Structure formats: C-alpha cells, structure tokens
Amino acid sequence: MRIAMIGSGYVGLVSGACFADFGHRVVCVDKNANRIAALKEGEVPIFEPGLEDIVASNTAAGRLAFTTDLAEALERVDVVFIAVGTPSRRGDGHADLTYVHAAAREIAEASPSTVVVVKSTVPVGTCDEVSRIMGETGPGKSFEVVSNPEFLREGAAIKDFKKPDRIVVGVDNDHARATMAEVYRPLGLNPGQIQYTTRRTAELIKYAANAFLAMKVSYINEIADLCESVGADVSEVATGIGMDARIGRAFLNAGPGYGGSCFPKDTRALLKVAQDAGARMQLVETTIAVNDARKRGMARKVIAAAGGNVRGRNVGVLGLAFKPDTDDVRESPALAVITALQDAGAQVSAFDPEGMDQARKELRDVTFADDAYSCASGTDALVLVTEWDSFRALDFDRLRAEMNTPVLVDLRNVYRGDEMARRGFRYVCIGRPDESRRPGLSEAAE
Numbered sequence: 249m250r251i252a253m254i255g256s257g258y259v260g261l262v263s264g265a266c267f268a269d270f271g272h273r274v275v276c277v278d279k280n281a282n283r284i285a286a287l288k289e290g291e292v293p294i295f296e297p298g299l300e301d302i303v304a305s306n307t308a309a310g311r312l313a314f315t316t317d318l319a320e321a322l323e324r325v326d327v328v329f330i331a332v333g334t335p336s337r338r339g340d341g342h343a344d345l346t347y348v349h350a351a352a353r354e355i356a357e358a359s360p361s362t363v364v365v366v367k368s369t370v371p372v373g374t375c376d377e378v379s380r381i382m383g384e385t386g387p388g389k390s391f392e393v394v395s396n397p398e399f400l401r402e403g404a405a406i407k408d409f410k411k412p413d414r415i416v417v418g419v420d421n422d423h424a425r426a427t428m429a430e431v432y433r434p435l436g437l438n439p440g441q442i443q444y445t446t447r448r449t450a451e452l453i454k455y456a457a458n459a460f461l462a463m464k465v466s467y468i469n470e471i472a473d474l475c476e477s478v479g480a481d482v483s484e485v486a487t488g489i490g491m492d493a494r495i496g497r498a499f500l501n502a503g504p505g506y507g508g509s510c511f512p513k514d515t516r517a518l519l520k521v522a523q524d525a526g527a528r529m530q531l532v533e534t535t536i537a538v539n540d541a542r543k544r545g546m547a548r549k550v551i552a553a554a555g556g557n558v559r560g561r562n563v564g565v566l567g568l569a570f571k572p573d574t575d576d577v578r579e580s581p582a583l584a585v586i587t588a589l590q591d592a593g594a595q596v597s598a599f600d601p602e603g604m605d606q607a608r609k610e611l612r613d614v615t616f617a618d619d620a621y622s623c624a625s626g627t628d629a630l631v632l633v634t635e636w637d638s639f640r641a642l643d644f645d646r647l648r649a650e651m652n653t654p655v656l657v658d659l660r661n662v663y664r665g666d667e668m669a670r671r672g673f674r675y676v677c678i679g680r681p682d683e684s685r686r687p688g689l690s691e692a693a694e
C-alpha cells in the first residue's frame with residue numbers, strides 16, 4: 249500500500265519506518281524543514297533504539313521517503329495518517345488541536361478523495377470535526393476519516409509498534425475498514441487483536457488507557473509514601489499485589505512521578521473532555537494532583553538527605569529524560585526536581601546519556617557533565633532520577649572519591665540499602681525501609 253504520514257516526530261517517524269519495514273511504501277511529511285533535511289541525509293533527529301537502522305534500510309530499499317511538500321506526498325496514496333502533536337493548550341489543559349485541524353485542511357486542499365487516519369491522541373469528537381473541516385475545505389471530494397490511536401511507548405517504540413497488544417480502529421464505513429485491515433495485515437495479528445469500534449469510542453479508549461496507567465503509577469507512589477511511614481517495602485507490596493492477575497505487576501514501580509509527552513497532557517485533556525460533557529472524573533483529578541505534588545516534592549527528599557539545607561551546596565542529578573532509552577525530556581520529573589533544588593539554593597550538575605541537548609533548552613544555570621562521575625564531582629548529594637542501564641552498575645568507590653559527601657538519593661529504587669551502607673553511602677530511596685536494619689540482612693551486611 250502507499251501511505252503518507254503527516255508529522256515525523258516520535259510517533260510519525262516510528263510508524264512510517266515500521267510500515268515501510270513491513271513492505272508498504274511510505275512518505276513521511278513534516279513542516280520542520282531541518283528535520284526533513286536531516287532525515288534525507290540519513291540522520292535520525294530523535295533517539296529511539298533501533299530506529300536509525302530501519303530508517304536507513306527502508307530508505308535504501310526505496311520504501312521510505314521524506315518531504316516537506318504535502319501535495320507531492322499525497323500523489324497516488326491509498327491512505328493518509330495524521331501524527332502531528334496535540335500538546336496541552338496553554339492555560340486550560342485542553343488538547344491543542346491547531347496542528348490536527350491545520351493538517352486536515354491541508355490534506356483536503358491537496359488531495360483527491362482518500363482515507364484519512366487520525367493517529368494523534370485527540371479528544372472525543374475530533375474525528376467528527378476533522379471530517380467537517382475536510383468537507384468544508386474540499387467540497388465535492390470524499391474523505392473517510394478513521395480514528396486509530398497509537399499505544400507505543402518511547403524507548404520501546406519499534407517493538408510496541410510491530411508487536412502491539414492490540415490495534416484500535418474507530419471507523420464507520422466498509423471501504424475505510426477494509427483499507428485499515430490491509431494497512432495492518434502484514435503485522436500478522438490475530439483477528440481478536442484488532443478492535444473495530446466507533447470513532448468516538450476509539451478516541452476515548454486512548455485517553456482512558458493512559459489515565460488508567462497514570463493512576464496505577466500515582467497509586468503505587470501513594471503506597472510508597474505510606475510504606476515510608478509504617479516501615480513496609482513498596483517493591484514487595486508491588487510484587488505481592490502484582491501477582492494477582494486482576495491487578496498485574498506492570499506500572500507499579502514507585503518513583504518520582506510520571507512524566508513524558510503523554511500521561512501528563514492526556515490526563516489533563518481527559519479531565520477537560522469530561523468537564524465539557526458534564527461528567528466529573530475524581531480519580532483522574534486526584535491522579536494528576538498526586539503526581540504534580542510528587543515531582544517537586546522529591547526535591548524535599550533530597551534536601552532532607554543532604555542534612556536539611558542545600559543552599560550553596562552542590563547536588564548532582566543522574567538522568568534528565570523522563571524515562572530511559574529516550575532523549576525526550578517533556579514533563580520529565582528531573583526538570584521539576586532540578587528547579588526545586590535551585591529554588592532551595594543548590595548548584596546543580598547533571599548528566600543524561602541522550603537527553604542533554606533537549607534539557608539544555610529547558611534549564612538554566614545547570615552544569616552539564618560528560619558522565620556520571622564528573623557529574624558527581626564535588627557534590628554533597630547525588631540523585632538518581634532516570635533508571636538508565638548505565639546507572640545500574642556504578643563504581644561506588646570511584647563515586648565516593650569524587651563526592652564531597654557520599655549521599656545517594658535513589659528515586660528509582662535501583663540499589664539496595666544494605667549494599668550502599670557497605671559502600672559507605674548514606675542511602676535514601678522510595679518506599680523501602682533501610683534494608684541494613686531489616687531482620688536477617690544486617691548480619692549478612694557485616
């Protein structure tokens with residue numbers, strides 16, 4: 249099939265490259281001329297494991313091309329995907345649909361009749377509005393608008409795209425449904441893995457899924473706080489409840505709060521969708537409130553670990569991306585922790601394997617280090633915010649020698665208290681008692 253992908257960011261580029269890898273012919277379009285120029289030169293402008301290889305091999309095979317020229321891309325395509333951004337609208341938290349509506353207008357002007365698939369995450373009713381806009385802009389043409397939300401996670405995007413748990417297709421006509429079946433046929437999914445439903449239901453499935461996962465994270469984070477008060481271990485609570493198949497272990501890792509380009513903005517947008525519909529979503533409201541308070545609150549943990557005052561002291565931060573294996577820092581907890589530490593008077597140094605370029609645009613007065621050890625140099629506390637693999641086996645003798653005071657605040661529970669005590673560190677983590685004092689462990693630790 250011939251596919252045009254409008255928007256070549258984290259979702260559009262991954263989706264386009266994966267569709268090409270399955271044998272479709274794909275043109276990825278973007279308004280950002282620098283991005284397209286880089287892609288034409290074989291440079292992938294985002295960090296996503298495995299993406300560079302499939303972009304290179306499919307470009308070489310002639311199945312994947314890039315352009316800023318929408319009209320050229322729309323010549324003789326069977327289906328057009330819209331994968332442009334839907335950020336939070338400044339001020340009120342609604343999804344900003346400017347880019348989606350603009351793309352709809354541009355397609356209606358440039359294309360003859362075609363199937364248009366909204367892959368961007370959008371509020372309920374957006375496909376109806378896209379359909380209306382296209383009818384108005386291209387009178388006499390016939391556009392079939394489909395909702396096909398995307399569930400890939402950054403850092404695991406290619407695997408998620410190629411082996412999805414499910415594909416959701418909101419469609420109200422047979423030709424568009426057959427087109428979507430043909431688009432996804434090469435993935436070899438079981439028929440039960442493709443859910444055909446109405447467009448409005450498909451749109452809501454996406455928000456409901458993200459809000460539920462965000463709620464799981466906020467829930468375990470509150471349990472972690474309780475664990476700290478009562479001397480229980482949140483990791484073991486997560487294991488214990490996660491073995492119940494009705495609950496599941498996924499998304500029960502306590503941490504500094506969820507971030508990224510999806511959970512924060514999508515939970516806010518869902519609240520607005522509900523408000524507009526006259527329905528109150530108290531669980532989602534609380535999920536957001538718990539998370540917002542938590543991100544900056546993590547700085548208080550660091551300050552307490554550093555002796556109660558960080559004014560004029562140095563704090564190192566390991567990890568800037570909102571999760572490992574991505575360069576994306578959008579709404580990363582690390583940014584909130586850093587600004588709260590700066591507000592408390594600390595000098596901050598930071599290191600991230602991939603997120604430094606993006607973080608530089610968001611932060612002021614931070615010393616960006618070349619690696620974890622230079623980040624730790626001269627610090628009074630080191631905070632592990634993002635659980636990159638390369639932070640999982642740090643050389644603590646070397647770190648201790650670099651640091652002013654050996655304090656590690658581990659916001660991802662990567663290390664163990666007894667081990668860190670043995671290595672001479674004051675160690676603070678999330679929702680776990682000091683393991684060196686747990687029965688049966690203290691002797692082993694000596």
Ligand code: NAD
Pocket residue numbers: 254255256257258259260277278279280283331332333334347350351354367368369370398399400401402509510
């Ligand atoms: P992004 O910001 O990385 O990329 C969007 C791209 O669209 C940008 O490069 C921008 O220049 C381009 N663009 C905007 N308007 C355009 C137009 N009219 N024509 C051509 N290009 C245009 O965004 P993203 O992270 O890929 O997210 C895209 C959508 O997918 C959002 O709705 C998001 O909520 C959803 N989503 C994202 C993820 C994720 O992990 N990032 C996962 C699932 C769904």
Ligand code: UDX
Pocket residue numbers: 398399400401402403458461465498499500501502503504505506507508509510511570571
């Ligand atoms: C999310 C959804 O998972 C994906 O389906 C959707 O398409 C886009 O949004 P993403 O934001 O890329 O994906 O990452 P995800 O792995 O879901 O993590 C989101 C945030 O939650 C991160 O900040 C992560 O650190 C945090 N998280 C996740 C936890 O704190 N604990 C967990 O157990 C899981």
